[in-house]
């Protein structure tokens with residue numbers, strides 16, 4: 001019914017034009033009407049037609065071609081808010097940034113495949129979407145997919161006996177953006193299908209961008225031929241330096257509507273590691289609870305408790321892990337103690353480092369990062385820590 005509104009309107013004024021508009025798909029919305037032209041030529045005609053008349057339809061009129069519309073509706077999975085404009089650039093990420101803008105604008109021409117790796121929270125996913133958004137704006141067909149989704153999708157197609165359809169879908173894209181490629185590990189069938197898609201796209205100069213938390217050489221349980229493809233283009237690391245971290249903190253404070261106060265900036269800087277997600281979290285918390293101060297003594301007591309707890313678990317003395325040591329066993333316990341201070345107590349890196357006799361907060365950041373890495377890689381270690389954490393929380397309650 002509604003669909004006729006626009007045609008009725010045209011018919012009243014122009015019997016000739018309505019015949020042409022009948023060949024359009026017409027989408028009536030509450031605030032506008034979208035005319036989807038069967039071809040580019042029709043689109044051009046419609047645009048001219050509307051421009052050359054005093055039009056009083058009461059809603060705005062948009063004209064698209066069917067091809068454009070299809071591309072728009074294509075399930076790219078892109079997040080629009082991740083773009084190049086709101087990505088803060090500094091020393092440790094400017095090269096990656098430049099490469100990404102190049103790939104987004106001229107996919108398949110210079111860096112193919114592009115492999116970006118680095119720790120969590122450094123903006124890898126953000127950049128992948130930024131590439132996709134830019135390319136999409138220039139008319140390229142883009143698919144963004146975390147590798148685990150890619151794998152689930154493949155299995156679903158496979159179960160339905162439609163693996164050809166799966167391959168077909170990926171053979172028509174201009175840019176494939178694959179996130180968290182480390183999760184390919186052990187997924188043999190997914191690797192086989194990805195290899196096919198890779199070869200197919202590569203031979204047609206279609207762009208492939210891969211993101212991972214580690215260098216291709218450090219990926220585990222992934223076929224050699226796939227690894228060698230990953231390494232075949234540009235492999236580049238993304239990092240974060242102090243200066244960039246500072247700029248990011250300022251940008252995020254503005255974004256969250258907070259004042260650019262020196263004390264606040266320093267507080268965030270010292271209480272977060274090299275991880276933008278953590279910075280965002282800290283600012284959000286700060287917005288709600290404000291800066292916690294005058295709790296130093298209290299915190300000192302808590303940290304001591306954690307250190308004693310950790311020491312006891314590893315059959316060491318607290319003073320052993322408070323000092324630096326070369327002994328593997330002690331380094332390990334010391335790092336775990338620092339990690340527990342961070343996640344269970346939520347105290348700042350500065351406070352942790354200070355307690356462990358370090359003037360510089362980076363030593364605590366480093367230790368926490370080491371433990372996080374081990375949690376990711378080593379299942380036994382992960383169980384042990386989950387247990388420790390739970391136990392510690394229980395003991396702290398009593």
Ligand code: ADP
Nearest residue numbers: 086087088119120121122123124125126276277
């Ligand atoms: P990764 O994929 O490397 O773990 P993300 O891309 O998910 O990290 O980034 C985590 C959060 O930090 C996102 O909200 C992202 O927008 C933001 N972020 C990361 N790097 C930057 C940057 N350089 N400038 C602005 N925001 C950033």
Ligand code: MG
Nearest residue numbers: 124125126179
């Ligand atoms: Mg990510």
